[in-house]
Amino acid sequence: MLENDIGLRLGFFFGVLATVVLWEHARPKRSLHIKRRIRWFSNLSLVGISSITVRLILPFTAAGVALYAEQHRIGLLHLLSVPFIVNVILSVLLLDLLIYAQHVTFHYLPLFWRLHKVHHIDQDIDVTTGVRFHPLEIILSTLIKCAVVILLGMPVIAVVIFEILLNASSMFNHGNISLSEKLDRWLRLIVVTPDMHRVHHSIIKEENNSNFGFNLPVWDRVFGTYKAQPEKGHLQMEIGLKEYGDVSRTALMELLLIPFRKNVKRIIL
Ligand SMILES: [Zn+2]
Numbered sequence: 001m002l003e004n005d006i007g008l009r010l011g012f013f014f015g016v017l018a019t020v021v022l023w024e025h026a027r028p029k030r031s032l033h034i035k036r037r038i039r040w041f042s043n044l045s046l047v048g049i050s051s052i053t054v055r056l057i058l059p060f061t062a063a064g065v066a067l068y069a070e071q072h073r074i075g076l077l078h079l080l081s082v083p084f085i086v087n088v089i090l091s092v093l094l095l096d097l098l099i100y101a102q103h104v105t106f107h108y109l110p111l112f113w114r115l116h117k118v119h120h121i122d123q124d125i126d127v128t129t130g131v132r133f134h135p136l137e138i139i140l141s142t143l144i145k146c147a148v149v150i151l152l153g154m155p156v157i158a159v160v161i162f163e164i165l166l167n168a169s170s171m172f173n174h175g176n177i178s179l180s181e182k183l184d185r186w187l188r189l190i191v192v193t194p195d196m197h198r199v200h201h202s203i204i205k206e207e208n209n210s211n212f213g214f215n216l217p218v219w220d221r222v223f224g225t226y227k228a229q230p231e232k233g234h235l236q237m238e239i240g241l242k243e244y245g246d247v248s249r250t251a252l253m254e255l256l257l258i259p260f261r262k263n264v265k266r267i268i269l
Pocket of ligand 1: 120
Protein backbone atom coordinates (compact mmCIF):
# COMPACT_ATOMS: atom_id res chain seq x y z
CA MET A 1 0.00 0.00 0.00
CA LEU A 2 2.85 2.37 0.83
CA GLU A 3 4.15 1.81 -2.72
CA ASN A 4 0.90 3.23 -4.13
CA ASP A 5 0.78 5.87 -1.46
CA ILE A 6 1.61 8.89 -3.65
CA GLY A 7 -0.61 7.78 -6.56
CA LEU A 8 -3.51 7.23 -4.17
CA ARG A 9 -3.06 10.64 -2.51
CA LEU A 10 -2.68 12.50 -5.81
CA GLY A 11 -5.72 10.68 -7.22
CA PHE A 12 -7.90 11.75 -4.28
CA PHE A 13 -6.44 15.26 -4.28
CA PHE A 14 -7.19 15.97 -7.94
CA GLY A 15 -10.48 14.04 -7.83
CA VAL A 16 -11.86 15.99 -4.86
CA LEU A 17 -10.40 19.28 -6.15
CA ALA A 18 -12.13 18.83 -9.53
CA THR A 19 -15.42 17.78 -7.88
CA VAL A 20 -15.54 20.79 -5.54
CA VAL A 21 -14.48 23.19 -8.34
CA LEU A 22 -17.39 21.95 -10.49
CA TRP A 23 -19.72 22.12 -7.47
CA GLU A 24 -18.62 25.72 -6.76
CA HIS A 25 -19.29 26.58 -10.38
CA ALA A 26 -22.75 25.00 -10.35
CA ARG A 27 -23.92 26.22 -6.93
CA PRO A 28 -21.72 29.04 -5.57
CA LYS A 29 -22.47 30.46 -2.13
CA ARG A 30 -20.78 33.89 -2.22
CA SER A 31 -19.41 36.06 -4.96
CA LEU A 32 -15.61 36.25 -4.75
CA HIS A 33 -13.80 39.60 -4.44
CA ILE A 34 -10.31 38.90 -5.74
CA LYS A 35 -9.59 37.63 -9.26
CA ARG A 36 -9.68 33.87 -9.10
CA ARG A 37 -6.54 33.31 -11.19
CA ILE A 38 -4.45 35.45 -8.79
CA ARG A 39 -5.58 33.57 -5.68
CA TRP A 40 -5.52 30.17 -7.35
CA PHE A 41 -1.97 30.66 -8.61
CA SER A 42 -0.76 31.54 -5.09
CA ASN A 43 -2.82 28.93 -3.25
CA LEU A 44 -2.08 26.04 -5.59
CA SER A 45 1.60 26.98 -5.84
CA LEU A 46 1.76 26.99 -2.05
CA VAL A 47 0.36 23.46 -1.77
CA GLY A 48 2.91 22.30 -4.37
CA ILE A 49 5.81 24.00 -2.57
CA SER A 50 4.65 22.69 0.84
CA SER A 51 4.28 19.09 -0.39
CA ILE A 52 7.70 19.06 -2.03
CA THR A 53 9.44 20.86 0.88
CA VAL A 54 8.11 18.46 3.50
CA ARG A 55 9.27 15.45 1.44
CA LEU A 56 12.72 16.99 0.87
CA ILE A 57 13.35 18.20 4.41
CA LEU A 58 11.93 15.41 6.52
CA PRO A 59 13.57 12.00 6.07
CA PHE A 60 10.30 10.29 7.05
CA THR A 61 6.53 10.50 6.56
CA ALA A 62 3.81 9.82 9.13
CA ALA A 63 2.95 6.59 7.25
CA GLY A 64 6.62 5.55 7.30
CA VAL A 65 6.80 6.21 11.03
CA ALA A 66 3.62 4.13 11.52
CA LEU A 67 5.18 1.26 9.53
CA TYR A 68 8.29 1.38 11.73
CA ALA A 69 6.13 1.36 14.89
CA GLU A 70 4.06 -1.54 13.55
CA GLN A 71 7.12 -3.64 12.65
CA HIS A 72 8.78 -3.03 16.03
CA ARG A 73 5.53 -3.16 18.02
CA ILE A 74 6.18 0.29 19.52
CA GLY A 75 3.38 2.36 21.03
CA LEU A 76 0.62 2.33 23.61
CA LEU A 77 -2.06 0.88 21.31
CA HIS A 78 -0.07 -2.38 21.16
CA LEU A 79 -0.79 -2.82 24.87
CA LEU A 80 -4.53 -2.98 24.13
CA SER A 81 -5.59 -6.34 22.84
CA VAL A 82 -8.41 -5.07 20.65
CA PRO A 83 -9.29 -6.19 17.11
CA PHE A 84 -7.27 -4.50 14.38
CA ILE A 85 -10.31 -2.69 12.96
CA VAL A 86 -11.03 -1.12 16.38
CA ASN A 87 -7.42 0.01 16.49
CA VAL A 88 -7.78 1.63 13.06
CA ILE A 89 -11.03 3.45 13.93
CA LEU A 90 -9.62 4.60 17.28
CA SER A 91 -6.48 5.90 15.58
CA VAL A 92 -8.43 7.87 12.95
CA LEU A 93 -10.59 9.42 15.71
CA LEU A 94 -7.53 10.29 17.82
CA LEU A 95 -5.76 11.85 14.83
CA ASP A 96 -8.84 13.99 14.22
CA LEU A 97 -8.83 15.10 17.86
CA LEU A 98 -5.10 15.85 17.52
CA ILE A 99 -5.65 18.03 14.47
CA TYR A 100 -8.40 19.91 16.33
CA ALA A 101 -6.11 20.53 19.34
CA GLN A 102 -3.24 21.48 17.07
CA HIS A 103 -5.43 23.95 15.18
CA VAL A 104 -6.45 25.64 18.46
CA THR A 105 -2.76 25.81 19.45
CA PHE A 106 -1.83 27.38 16.10
CA HIS A 107 -4.33 30.15 16.82
CA TYR A 108 -3.25 30.91 20.38
CA LEU A 109 0.56 30.51 20.34
CA PRO A 110 1.97 33.68 18.69
CA LEU A 111 4.89 31.85 17.06
CA PHE A 112 2.58 29.25 15.50
CA TRP A 113 0.03 31.92 14.55
CA ARG A 114 2.71 33.59 12.40
CA LEU A 115 2.61 30.47 10.21
CA HIS A 116 -1.11 29.71 10.37
CA LYS A 117 -2.23 33.25 9.54
CA VAL A 118 -0.99 32.67 5.96
CA HIS A 119 -4.05 30.40 5.66
CA HIS A 120 -6.34 33.05 7.16
CA ILE A 121 -5.34 36.17 5.25
CA ASP A 122 -7.08 34.79 2.17
CA GLN A 123 -9.82 37.36 1.64
CA ASP A 124 -12.02 34.92 -0.22
CA ILE A 125 -12.71 31.37 0.75
CA ASP A 126 -12.99 28.54 -1.74
CA VAL A 127 -11.62 25.05 -2.38
CA THR A 128 -8.05 26.35 -2.85
CA THR A 129 -8.05 28.00 0.60
CA GLY A 130 -8.35 24.47 2.00
CA VAL A 131 -4.87 23.55 0.79
CA ARG A 132 -3.17 26.91 1.33
CA PHE A 133 -0.74 26.39 4.21
CA HIS A 134 2.78 27.71 4.73
CA PRO A 135 5.46 24.99 4.20
CA LEU A 136 6.74 25.49 7.78
CA GLU A 137 3.24 24.84 9.15
CA ILE A 138 3.09 21.60 7.16
CA ILE A 139 6.54 20.54 8.45
CA LEU A 140 5.60 21.38 12.04
CA SER A 141 2.28 19.57 11.88
CA THR A 142 3.94 16.52 10.26
CA LEU A 143 6.46 16.38 13.13
CA ILE A 144 3.66 16.61 15.75
CA LYS A 145 1.69 13.89 13.94
CA CYS A 146 4.75 11.60 13.69
CA ALA A 147 5.40 11.96 17.44
CA VAL A 148 1.80 10.97 18.26
CA VAL A 149 1.80 8.13 15.69
CA ILE A 150 4.90 6.52 17.23
CA LEU A 151 3.83 7.21 20.82
CA LEU A 152 0.54 5.42 20.25
CA GLY A 153 1.76 2.95 17.60
CA MET A 154 -0.97 3.73 15.09
CA PRO A 155 -1.53 1.36 12.14
CA VAL A 156 -0.23 2.54 8.74
CA ILE A 157 -3.65 2.16 7.15
CA ALA A 158 -5.18 4.48 9.76
CA VAL A 159 -2.58 7.18 9.04
CA VAL A 160 -3.06 6.95 5.26
CA ILE A 161 -6.89 6.96 5.58
CA PHE A 162 -6.75 9.95 7.93
CA GLU A 163 -4.40 11.99 5.74
CA ILE A 164 -6.50 11.40 2.61
CA LEU A 165 -9.70 12.18 4.57
CA LEU A 166 -8.23 15.38 6.02
CA ASN A 167 -7.10 16.61 2.61
CA ALA A 168 -10.52 15.85 1.08
CA SER A 169 -12.55 17.31 3.96
CA SER A 170 -10.44 20.46 4.02
CA MET A 171 -11.16 21.08 0.33
CA PHE A 172 -14.88 20.31 0.87
CA ASN A 173 -15.37 22.48 3.96
CA HIS A 174 -13.55 25.47 2.43
CA GLY A 175 -15.64 25.11 -0.73
CA ASN A 176 -17.71 28.08 -1.85
CA ILE A 177 -20.67 25.75 -2.06
CA SER A 178 -24.30 26.48 -1.41
CA LEU A 179 -26.06 23.71 0.51
CA SER A 180 -29.70 23.98 1.58
CA GLU A 181 -30.18 25.01 5.20
CA LYS A 182 -31.88 21.71 5.97
CA LEU A 183 -29.13 19.59 4.40
CA ASP A 184 -26.46 21.64 6.16
CA ARG A 185 -28.22 21.21 9.52
CA TRP A 186 -28.20 17.40 9.18
CA LEU A 187 -24.80 17.11 7.56
CA ARG A 188 -23.03 19.17 10.22
CA LEU A 189 -24.02 16.61 12.83
CA ILE A 190 -21.53 14.19 11.26
CA VAL A 191 -19.07 16.26 9.25
CA VAL A 192 -17.79 19.86 9.19
CA THR A 193 -19.73 21.63 6.42
CA PRO A 194 -18.68 24.69 4.37
CA ASP A 195 -21.16 26.89 6.28
CA MET A 196 -19.77 25.69 9.61
CA HIS A 197 -16.14 26.23 8.64
CA ARG A 198 -16.73 29.60 6.93
CA VAL A 199 -17.47 31.05 10.39
CA HIS A 200 -13.83 30.24 11.28
CA HIS A 201 -12.61 32.51 8.44
CA SER A 202 -14.53 35.57 9.65
CA ILE A 203 -12.54 38.74 10.38
CA ILE A 204 -14.39 38.94 13.71
CA LYS A 205 -11.93 37.47 16.21
CA GLU A 206 -14.56 35.65 18.27
CA GLU A 207 -15.78 33.87 15.14
CA ASN A 208 -12.23 33.25 13.90
CA ASN A 209 -11.55 31.51 17.23
CA SER A 210 -14.39 29.03 16.78
CA ASN A 211 -15.14 25.94 14.65
CA PHE A 212 -11.59 24.57 14.64
CA GLY A 213 -12.59 21.05 13.54
CA PHE A 214 -11.71 19.72 10.09
CA ASN A 215 -13.47 16.35 9.84
CA LEU A 216 -15.74 15.74 12.81
CA PRO A 217 -17.81 18.60 14.27
CA VAL A 218 -18.03 16.85 17.64
CA TRP A 219 -14.79 18.33 19.09
CA ASP A 220 -16.02 21.93 18.77
CA ARG A 221 -19.28 21.01 20.47
CA VAL A 222 -17.53 19.10 23.29
CA PHE A 223 -14.87 21.76 23.96
CA GLY A 224 -17.18 24.76 23.65
CA THR A 225 -15.71 26.31 20.50
CA TYR A 226 -18.78 25.74 18.32
CA LYS A 227 -20.48 28.70 16.67
CA ALA A 228 -23.45 27.85 14.49
CA GLN A 229 -23.61 30.90 12.20
CA PRO A 230 -21.72 34.15 11.55
CA GLU A 231 -23.24 37.28 13.09
CA LYS A 232 -23.58 39.10 9.77
CA GLY A 233 -24.80 36.07 7.83
CA HIS A 234 -22.86 34.07 5.23
CA LEU A 235 -23.31 36.53 2.38
CA GLN A 236 -22.48 39.70 4.34
CA MET A 237 -19.69 38.44 6.59
CA GLU A 238 -16.13 39.55 5.82
CA ILE A 239 -13.44 36.93 5.26
CA GLY A 240 -9.77 37.22 6.22
CA LEU A 241 -7.84 39.21 8.80
CA LYS A 242 -8.58 42.90 9.21
CA GLU A 243 -4.90 43.76 9.71
CA TYR A 244 -4.03 42.08 6.38
CA GLY A 245 -6.70 43.66 4.21
CA ASP A 246 -4.22 44.54 1.48
CA VAL A 247 -4.80 42.60 -1.75
CA SER A 248 -1.04 42.63 -2.53
CA ARG A 249 -0.63 40.16 0.33
CA THR A 250 -2.00 37.56 -2.04
CA ALA A 251 1.26 37.32 -4.03
CA LEU A 252 3.01 33.98 -3.58
CA MET A 253 6.33 35.43 -2.38
CA GLU A 254 4.50 37.59 0.15
CA LEU A 255 2.68 34.54 1.52
CA LEU A 256 5.98 32.73 1.97
CA LEU A 257 7.55 35.72 3.75
CA ILE A 258 4.67 36.78 6.02
CA PRO A 259 5.80 34.63 9.01
CA PHE A 260 9.17 36.43 8.96
CA ARG A 261 7.78 39.96 8.65
CA LYS A 262 7.45 42.26 11.66
CA ASN A 263 4.39 41.06 13.53
CA VAL A 264 1.33 43.11 12.69
CA LYS A 265 -0.74 43.77 15.79
CA ARG A 266 -3.91 41.76 15.74
CA ILE A 267 -7.00 43.94 15.40
CA ILE A 268 -9.78 42.73 17.65
CA LEU A 269 -13.26 43.37 16.36
ZN1 LIG B 1 -7.47 28.43 11.57
